[in-house]
Amino acid sequence: MRVVMFGYQTWGHRTLQALLDSEHEVPLVVTHPKSDHAYEKIWDDSVADLAEQHGVPVLIRNRPDDEDLMSALKEAAPDVIVATNWRTWIPPQIFNLPPRGTLNIHDSLLPAYAGFSPLIWALINGEKEVGVTAHMMNDELDAGDIVLQRAVPVGPTDTTTDLFHKTLELFGPITVDGLALIASGRTDWVKQDRSKASFFHKRSTEDIRIDWNWPAEDLERLVRAQCAPYPSAFTYHRGQQLDILAAAVSQGRYGGTPGRIFYQEGDAVVIVAGADARTGRNHGLAIKRVRTHDGRELPAAEYFTTMGGYLTNQP
Structure with a gap:
């Protein structure tokens, strides 16, 4: 034909x-x-x-x-x-x-x-x-x-x-x-x-901005979905954009406020996740690798030198 x-x-x-x-x-x-x-x-x-x-x-x-x-x-x-x-x-x-x-x-x-x-x-x-x-x-x-x-x-x-x-x-x-x-x-x-x-619809910046009210399971898939060479899923830490390059669902369950930088679990740092995280029934997102606003890529445990504070969806 x-x-x-x-x-x-x-x-x-x-x-x-x-x-x-x-x-x-x-x-x-x-x-x-x-x-x-x-x-x-x-x-x-x-x-x-x-x-x-x-x-x-x-x-x-x-x-x-x-x-x-x-x-x-x-x-x-x-x-x-x-x-x-x-x-x-x-x-x-x-x-x-x-x-x-x-x-x-x-x-x-x-x-x-x-x-x-x-x-x-x-x-x-x-x-x-x-x-x-x-x-x-x-x-x-x-x-x-x-x-x-x-x-x-x-x-x-x-x-x-x-x-x-x-x-x-x-x-x-x-x-x-x-x-x-x-x-x-x-x-x-x-x-x-x-x-x-x-x-x-077509994806844009708003679609890769992390919402810590999402369950950790959904956030882990978002990070895998926005893998290289696609634009990375991102959040903000201390007013600067932070790209999340690798993550997993945490082994433990963590309670508190979504976005809290909470606990080092192995070589990962766990962030509290889920709209109902206050109940303490949720797994968190265990971040393994990040990229800073100036392009440096490093393990999460090296970037988060202390626990505490929050990751946010706005600067």
């Missing part, structure tokens, strides 16, 4: 490589310009460079809504469009243009975690598995009928980076396998149960 691809960053790069290695013909690629957004500078293998290396024409757009793009798409005459990590809305006149429709590849197990940063949100929420969905695009973002889904387990110490690498391996195969099903003439796709749908 003739396949036009809309894609961006490493997800799009991996998908395009799979298409180039397949039996399909790629007459045109559409991608976004490079971005300064913190999360879009991560995993930023260039779709444009890969396409140009293989002699495939490339158009760069923030939004696919101009007449020149429509003319190029009609000239390319795709049988199907594949979209991977396209960051803005694709209008019906584009996704309905090919006779076999548009196949979107999304890194969650839809209908849950539609939208942005699904791996980070899923890890924070304690999901037991994550995955990739190939679905037919319709008028609602990430809501079309499901062609294929593939899942991988979330391990007890997995970070978002671990999950990225696990799910990235699924992108090429699920794209090629989904196209094979479309080429076979099948249309009996699985409709999404919209009662189970959830839609998440």
